[in-house]
Amino acid sequence: MTASPQMDRTEVLLVRLATLKQEHRDLDEAIHALHEKGKGDALTLQRLKRQKLMLKDEIIRLEDEITPDIIA
Template sequence: MWPPCASIIETNGGMLMSLESHLAQLQRKHGDLDQQIESLQVAPAKDDLEIARLKRKKLALKDEIMRLSPPVHH
C-alpha cells in the first residue's frame, strides 16, 4: 500500500509516477518546446504554422503544470 502522503498519478502510458516526478517531466517538456520555438523563430525559412502548433502545445503543458502544482501560500 502507498504511503498516504504520496501523490501517485497514472500517466497516459499506464505507468504510475509521483506527482513531483510528473511535474518535473512536464517542466522539462515545456523547456524543450521553448527551445524548439526559439530555434524555429530565428530560422531563415520559419514555419509559422509549426511555431503556432508548438506554442499551443507549450501553453497546454503550462496549464497542466499549473493545475497539478500545489497552491502557493504567501
C-alpha cells in the same frame, strides 16, 4: 517477502511536474531556434506554441494540486 517501495501520490505528481517542466523548456527552446533560423513555418510555430500553453496549464494544475491555496 519484502515490500517494494511505493511512491505516494505527491511524489508521483512531483515527478510528473518535473517531466512537464522539462518538456515546456524543450518546446521553448525549439520554438526559439525555429524562429531565429527562420525555418519554422507559421503553422508549425503556432502548433508548438499551443502545445507549450497546454503544458503550462497542466503545470499550473499540478502545482495547485501539490500545494493547494490555504485561505487564512
